Amino acid sequence: MALKASDLSIGDTYTETLVENLSRTQIVQYAGASGDYNPLHTDEIFTTKVAGYPTVFAHGMLTMGMTGRMVTNYVGDGRLTKYGVRFTSQVWPGDTLSSTATVEDLSDGIVRLNLQTTNQEGTVVLSGYAEARVD
């Protein structure tokens, strides 16, 4: 269901849990679906011994994809006009992510949302914006 402008106020928020205890297998699933097989995301030996990270980590685009799920659940199907993010911290296997959209502006039938996704420690892993048509 699409949002109605008359039901929205600046500062309204909508929150979803994106994932609990992110599995390595979900990261593998994302690699397969997206076609991004960077070993940093799925290959523990390469990532620790060659790239120098403590373990594999999620594609930024997996976090953006899951955050996008929160956004489309809020604004409705086919309503997005813009969606952009900055990846501010890495997401690791075992992480639990929560994402919140906050209504920032509402004009000319478009709602602008501020987006923030955080991990279980409260670290912001993604920040961004979305714009969507509202009724």
Place this chain on the structure above:
Amino acid sequence: MAVDKFLVEASHIMMFARSIADDNQIYYDGDYAKGTEPGSIIAPPTFAQSSAQFDPDYFLRPKIGEPWFGSGKEPTGVTSSGGGGGGGGGGLHAEQHFEYHRHLKPGDVLSAEVKPGKTWERESKRAGKLTFSETVTEYRDQNGELVITATGVGVRTERPVDQ
């Protein structure tokens, strides 16, 4: 990534939706989707990123008959330095922006044209010198209409990001 022919298919949309743990039936069930506002299956908002599947030269996919820089018997399958500073595998993704002129649906045949954007540098405490580079990808449909404009920013770090 330049792509001549990106076929948008329902089964790929289904697999992509599963991978982002999105159970919205508009991505799975054509009969359900008929009753929604878009009126058909559509693709999730970040689906265009999977155009990598259709880029013959995409460097983050193993190529048949060629060495792969991920691990096999050894930690990396290439003899030259696999890391190249922090991040290995071509750096990290810093930002991604999409502008939707319309939403993708099965049957669309897209082409993607990539234009280089700005580059800039910044010092960081956690990873040394950061080199950012922007690319703008225009996705056009079978009628030549612009459907999605995607702007990506990649970053190469001087060393792996401190944790």
